[in-house]
Amino acid sequence: MTRPLDRGLAAALQRVTSTALGPYQSAIVRIGFSLTWLLFLLREFPHRRELYGPDGPWGWDMAQQLIAENHAFTTLMWSDSALWFEAVYAVAVLSSVLLLLGWRTRTMSVVFMVGVLSLQNRSIFMGDGGDNVIHLMAIYLVFTRCGQVWSADARRARRRTEPDRWGPVLWTLLGLLLLVGTLTHRVGGEWWTALLLWGLWVCQGVWWAVNRHAPDSEHRTLLDVLANLAHNAALVVIMAEVCLIYATAGWYKIQGSRWQDGSALYYPLKLDYFTPWPALSDLLANSGLVVMVLTYGTVLVQVAFPFTLFNRKVKNVLLVAMMLEHAGIALLLGLPFFSLAMIAADAVFLPTSFLRRLGGWVAGARDRVLRRAVRIPEQRATPEEQATRTLVG
Template sequence: MTRIERPLVRGVNKVTGAALGPYQTAVVRIGSAATWLFFLLREFPHRHEMYGPDGPWDWDMARQLISGNHAFTVLMWSDGRLWFEVVYALAMLSSALLMLGWRTRTMSVLFMIGVLSLQNRSIFIGDGGDNVIHLMATYLVLTRCGQVWSLDARRAARARAEADRTVVQADGQVDGQAVGRGVDRVGPVLWWVLGLALSVVTFMGELSGGWLLIFWGLWLAHGLWGAVGRRAPHGELRKLLDVLANIVHNAGLLLIMVEACLIYATAGWYKIQGSRWQDGTAVYYPLNLDYFSPWPALSDLLSSHGVMLMLVTYGTVAVQVAFPFTLINRRVKNVLLAAMIFEHAVIAVVLGLPFFSLAMIAADAVFLPTSFLLRLGGWAARARGAVVSRVPRSRPTLARLTRRGPLPRTPTDAQRDGKAAEHARVGFTP
């Protein structure tokens, strides 16, 4: 093997052998889903004016626009108020379940449907963060974003532990009760229900063209994955599906990284062309607009320091333009990444754009080092343990204990057995 072939072989093995960046994609999943969920909850009282039948951009106007750009939204299937409420509720539910990592493959698709349906219904509502969520929702469908920090990962760990405890009887037969406890029944039911819904929508003619192929392809791929996992979890076909899933995941991860770089690069180069960014006064003007001044006293304080505003203006442009080029140097990349995350946190507070900042931070998280994310996960686990330890627990009942296995021997039983042994040794009969 030549010197050129060795790196190529290592690269192919790395791309096909594992789903890269499990913690990074998990953070992008949690951050994107949480941002969209919090946005929907905040705008819940105003949902009819923003995306529903009471908005200035009414259903007929949206239908005319979508007939030209062919954007996907299920809100165009009906103009009824009940249908809108159902779609809005499902969008919130899928966001919450994706954030928790419950059935991430399915929830990522439903999350994408909810995001596209609401945003494409009223395209003139947004602050820039909606475009980031729009893109992340599409890319997350390609990734295996539930490998860690998810209910799916916890369920898989429990299944592996249950398999390790499977009892093999003396005649070589596996204990069927132990194996049955690890069988997934929710996944097939969910798959059949969604397949029935997709069949109804297809029969009604609401889906056509590319979107019809995409949803049916995803449904068939999920069904094949589940069937092979149940019947031949260690067979050759499952290994092949793992390789394909890894390739698709790594391609989706690369798309997220490239998209984040494009966002910063284009924003930085467009800023360079603006006269206000060239003379260092661009940051001054948003601080003096009522719409971007949730804290007028803070805005006035910041806008009164001209030199600081000039440094922030030039620094913002420099960081955004330079960031894609710093990916080849890990230390410099981490420094600029911390600076950009801090900048978005300041924008969230000073300019009153929390959801834009959260969306950008979620996209930036794909570049966070794994060591930092592991420490972050450890801090979260310790905080959760501290909170749970303070919650009083109910005493377990006899039925719950017996389901977990034989009851442990109490100190009273041990003492009683010890006394009986001593009596037998000395020949004493009570």
């Protein structure tokens, strides 16, 4: 009995240390959260100063008092300059775009996390619930190898023709910025915040040096094992976080009388703040059957989901139901970014076969668009240009 068990444990340990599991799941989580945060920043761009900047009701003095108490990390407290705020906001937008594209994902995931924490910790009352999920997932993504597929990093790894020029430049610039923040005591947070940032910076440098000078050595193998362990552990934490969110929400709903009598759904449908489509909201709220089905269906799905992970078919059905539920919240209650954040978190449980097909569909659509874009100039060419192309061909 012990030998099969030992072989099973050895095989599991070998798989966990030799492979970064869930490459498509981690990629879709990376894309989902970077896209959600990017859309939020772009949507609130005209109001950025009121939300997180110098023109907001949550002023500089109040933010300093709060940071002194909770020791949260935010680079926006390094200076009260409007130029510094604009620079941090621009970096947050740029890092979201680059992480979405999968360009230097190890570095961009750290910069993305810094941007999320800097803005959210500056004004903690600006959010709709989805900001908490983005806050947590931005930290977890740092420890994942989320650029294995569907990324510019994966394309560069397949080619391996050009030397790495951007890596040392980014590493040097971020190191200088972190050094200035540390020497001026502006990093903020607890002592482990600076330790974490410096540890990530050192790891990036060691990874680049070993990959550059000893790509086939035992040191590179050891780094791969450690990176795979961190990735797999972070992926498990993300899954556990999603299950915890739904289990907590579901069990609290069961205990509340508002969810037992349906008023928890009925009242929001009657509030002007949560009714972007008043006619549709009234239609649903005036049907007792619809309110009952949506209320008890929501509670049932949230409570049952963590227990369905052991059955793939049932899990996939409830996963679709939860994504449709969040799509309905975005449509009916006007909370698109909360819904996008939760759908991005749910995507970690999507089957690999479906994600591969999804990637194939997206790639096919992209190729069709590019081919059509190439054909359009040829169709609009003048007779003289067409004759010239014929002669040159």
